[in-house]
Amino acid sequence: MSVTPTFGRYAEIPVDQMTAEQKEGYRFLVEGPRGRLPGPYKVWVHNPKLLRAASPLGQHFTPGQSSLTEREREIAVIVITSKWHSAYPTAAHEKRGKEVGIPASTVEAMIAGLPASFADLREQVVYEVATTLADGRLVS
8 A cells, every 4th residue: 555645735755755766856856957846846756757757848937948038937927827726826926926027016916817018018928928828728
């Protein structure tokens, strides 16, 4: 029988209790470009094969690794996570959005689902595309 709980809140595995394969996955993340074990990766370390398979996707969203600036990325993430009522990521990205210079009133408007506008044209386009996707899942 498995000692891993199958229900309830997630229980993080202490490093000293990880299997050799899990420790390798843990080191892969902590010693990589992220330098830490954020959000979903804490769960994925349970399954190192999944972690390795999903890593390129996560790497794409690492700041500096995509075509979006950090502000643009935060605009998109805030719109999507708040639309889906995802409390934890919305709170995390509310904080991050303000840290990268998005005005607090704009961040709060996006979270509330209120219209927001941006002086930077690219940021406005990112906002409009994210809002359109969140509302209808289709961009024309």
